[in-house]
Amino acid sequence: ETGVTQSPTHLIKTRGQQVTLRCSSQSGHNTVSWYQQALGQGPQFIFQYYREEENGRGNFPPRFSGLQFPNYSSELNVNALELDDSALYLCASSKGGDRDINEQYFGPGTRLTVT
Amino acid sequence: GDSVTQMEGPVTLSEEAFLTINCTYTATGYPSLFWYVQYPGEGLQLLLKATKADDKGSNKGFEATYRKETTSFHLEKGSVQVSDSAVYFCALRNSGGYNKLIFGAGTRLAVHP
Numbered sequence: 001e002t003g004v005t006q007s008p009t010h011l012i013k014t015r016g017q018q019v020t021l022r023c024s025s026q027s028g029h030n031t032v033s034w035y036q037q038a039l040g041q042g043p044q045f046i047f048q049y050y051r052e053e054e055n056g057r058g059n060f061p062p063r064f065s066g067l068q069f070p071n072y073s074s075e076l077n078v079n080a081l082e083l084d085d086s087a088l089y090l091c092a093s094s095k096g097g098d099r100d101i102n103e104q105y106f107g108p109g110t111r112l113t114v115t
Numbered sequence: 116g117d118s119v120t121q122m123e124g125p126v127t128l129s130e131e132a133f134l135t136i137n138c139t140y141t142a143t144g145y146p147s148l149f150w151y152v153q154y155p156g157e158g159l160q161l162l163l164k165a166t167k168a169d170d171k172g173s174n175k176g177f178e179a180t181y182r183k184e185t186t187s188f189h190l191e192k193g194s195v196q197v198s199d200s201a202v203y204f205c206a207l208r209n210s211g212g213y214n215k216l217i218f219g220a221g222t223r224l225a226v227h228p
Binding site: 044045 | 156217220
């Protein structure tokens with residue numbers, strides 16, 4: 001186990017709704033990255049938070065947003081859910097920030113189904 | 116942009132067979148390369164990594180060598196076990212940017228007794 005936890009494990013939402021996913025990072029880590037893994041695909045980078053600021057973003061629309069809290073836990077918010085948002089959402093924590101190559105430790109993921 | 120290409124699965128092997136999963140990459144600069152493994156119902160676990168050309172990463176009997184001339188990082192294991200059944204992802208992290216991983220599509224490995 002990596003010490004990275006995510007909640008909830010599974011959830012089902014309806015198209016157009018909003019969802020919040022949560023991630024607790026490993027002790028001593030100040031960076032959290034979020035990834036979307038569609039069925040049968042590799043994870044795609046959504047964004048990264050370092051010391052409560054977004055410091056990198058992948059090719060995802062603005063309805064994907066996030067927060068990082070003073071204890072370095074993080075939330076991923078998705079507004080106006082679409083069917084294609086159905087995926088496993090992974091968070092990964094690491095030490096350091098920009099240009100650091102520290103290993104990312106992944107949580108077990110949240111499986112989101114949009115109907 | 117940077118990308119990773121893996122051989123398509125599933126790969127089905129008998130126990131104790133030799134495993135190779137091919138991975139090639141496209142990247143500017145000097146990326147670091149990784150293999151992650153995902154067991155059913157779990158998140159990703161780092162299996163091994165290599166940070167510069169000709170480095171060999173190894174762990175739990177798995178090996179991969181960073182080949183800059185062929186832009187490859189093929190995963191190998193001499194004798195697979197049923198417990199190795201999982202999905203394997205090749206990934207890169209490019210130098211000069213923040214700590215963002217770019218993954219291949221994954222290769223499912225099924226090992227039968």
